[in-house]
Every structure is written in structure tokens, then in C-alpha cells.
Amino acid sequence: MTRMRTEPDAGRAGPWSLVVPLKPLALAKSRLAPALDGTARARLALAFAQDTVAAALACAAVRDVVVVTDDARAGAALAALGARMTDDTPAAGLNAALAHGARTVRAARPRAALAALNADLPALRPGELARVLAAASAHPRAFLPDAAGIGTTFLSAAAGAPFRPRFGGASRARHAAVGAVELALDAVPGVRRDVDTPADLRAARELGPGPHTAAVLAALGPAAAPAGRASPAPPG
Numbered sequence: 001m002t003r004m005r006t007e008p009d010a011g012r013a014g015p016w017s018l019v020v021p022l023k024p025l026a027l028a029k030s031r032l033a034p035a036l037d038g039t040a041r042a043r044l045a046l047a048f049a050q051d052t053v054a055a056a057l058a059c060a061a062v063r064d065v066v067v068v069t070d071d072a073r074a075g076a077a078l079a080a081l082g083a084r085m086t087d088d089t090p091a092a093g094l095n096a097a098l099a100h101g102a103r104t105v106r107a108a109r110p111r112a113a114l115a116a117l118n119a120d121l122p123a124l125r126p127g128e129l130a131r132v133l134a135a136a137s138a139h140p141r142a143f144l145p146d147a148a149g150i151g152t153t154f155l156s157a158a159a160g161a162p163f164r165p166r167f168g169g170a171s172r173a174r175h176a177a178v179g180a181v182e183l184a185l186d187a188v189p190g191v192r193r194d195v196d197t198p199a200d201l202r203a204a205r206e207l208g209p210g211p212h213t214a215a216v217l218a219a220l221g222p223a224a225a226p227a228g229r230a231s232p233a234p235p236g
């Protein structure tokens with residue numbers, strides 16, 4: 001059964017609907033296990049999602065953010081920021097979750113401009129996301145590779161274009177193979193910096209994570225991400 005909240009963001013000016021997938025927190029971020037126990041991983045997974053969603057909602061080009069998740073605690077925390085929630089498709093995986101989120105958006109607005117954005121971008125800045133969305137507007141379908149250059153953190157389908165998510169592992173090549181245009185943008189490191197491994201977490205800390213992640217890292221202490229600063233991300 002799908003639950004949708006009322007639209008707290010109805011009336012926002014931006015054209016883009018973002019679809020943000022989020023696994024149940026207890027299962028998320030398993031590749032951080034070498035550095036962090038399950039409780040810490042769940043806290044960080046939620047903080048990453050909060051910083052991602054807060055930055056997305058602060059971007060003027062964004063009309064609304066739809067989070068696809070079965071996690072009630074995460075859903076409540078992200079709804080409190082102004083995101084809309086929809087349930088996951090049971091055990092069908094990431095691309096099915098994204099397709100479901102896209103259908104949910106387009107059920108109400110069939111030609112809506114859509115973009116998938118990973119929930120693990122703790123150093124996302126609204127200004128960087130605005131540059132990515134502006135560049136994506138020039139193409140029916142576009143994507144941004146992750147910081148490692150192997151995966152994808154952002155995939156768009158402009159108004160009326162089909163949404164063809166092929167996330168998971170080496171998705172950069174798959175998104176190119178299905179005809180999405182790779183965006184060649186400098187200076188959007190926060191949009192590309194997904195956090196999968198302890199090294200990624202250190203890199204995000206050096207970029208400057210948002211306030212939710214910074215607070216969790218401070219509480220976890222230096223062992224969580226030894227190098228770099230933990231101050232909140234500056235605006236823009």
C-alpha cells in the first residue's frame with residue numbers, strides 16, 4: 001500500500017521533483033562495517049539522508065522531494081524536513097524503488113521533470129545541486145557519475161522524458177549505455193560524494209558534511225572519520 005503525505009511544499013517554484021531512495025536504516029551502509037557498529041551505521045545513514053534532503057529542499061530549482069522508504073523512523077524524520085514519503089516496493093531493489101517513486105510523482109503530474117538522487121550525499125550543497133539541475137535541463141535524460149567514477153549519484157528525466165534507472169555498482173556505464181548524457185561539471189563535489197566506505201566518509205568530512213552528519217560524527221568521536229573537519233557545510 002502506498003502512503004503519500006499531503007504536499008507541504010506545494011507552491012514551490014522549481015520544476016524538479018527529486019526521488020530519493022532510502023533502505024531501512026538497519027540494513028544501510030553495510031560497507032561501513034569495518035569502522036562502525038550497526039547502531040552507528042544506522043545513525044549515520046539517517047543523518048546522511050537528512051542532510052541530503054535538507055539541501056535538496058533548499059535548492060530553488062526543486063519543487064518537491066519524494067523519499068521512497070519503508071523505514072518509519074527515517075520517514076518521520078525526513079517528512080519533518082518537508083519531504084513527501086512513499087512506501088518501497090517489497091524486496092524489489094533500488095531500481096524498482098526509484099521507478100515506483102517516479103510513477104508516484106507522475107501519477108499526479110504526468111510530464112513532471114524528475115531526478116533520482118542518492119540519500120547518502122552528506123556534503124550536498126543547494127547551489128551545487130542547482131548547477132547540476134540547470135545542466136540536466138538541456139537534455140532529455142542525464143546523469144552525474146559518483147566521486148569514484150564508477151557509479152551514479154544523480155539521474156534525470158526532463159519533462160515528458162522516460163525515466164530509466166539502472167543504478168547499482170558500475171552504473172555510470174549502464175546509464176550511458178541506455179542513452180543518458182553524462183554531465184561534465186566541475187565544482188560539484190558534494191553531489192558526487194556518496195559515502196559507501198570508511199574512506200568515503202573521511203572524504204565527505206573533508207568536504208564539509210551538513211549539520212546532521214556533523215553532529216553524529218562529533219558524537220561518535222574521531223574513530224568514525226579520523227581526518228578533516230566536521231563543521232556544517234556552508235550554504236551554496
Ligand SMILES: Nc1nc2c(ncn2[C@@H]2O[C@H](COP(=O)(O)OP(=O)(O)OP(=O)(O)O)[C@@H](O)[C@H]2O)c(=O)[nH]1
Pocket residue numbers: 021022023027028029030031032068069070088092093094097118119120194196
Ligand atoms: N528504497 C530503497 N532504497 C535503496 C534500496 N537499495 C539501496 N537503496 C538506496 O539507494 C542509495 C544507494 O545505495 P547504496 O549506496 O548501495 O547504499 P546502501 O545500500 O545503504 O549501502 P551498502 O549497504 O554499503 O550497499 C542509498 O540511498 C540507499 O539507501 C532499496 O532496495 N530500496
Ligand SMILES: C=C(OP(=O)(O)O)C(=O)O
Pocket residue numbers: 146150151152153166167168169170171172194196
Ligand atoms: C547504487 C550505486 O552504487 P553504490 O551502491 O556503490 O553506491 C550506483 O552508483 O549506482
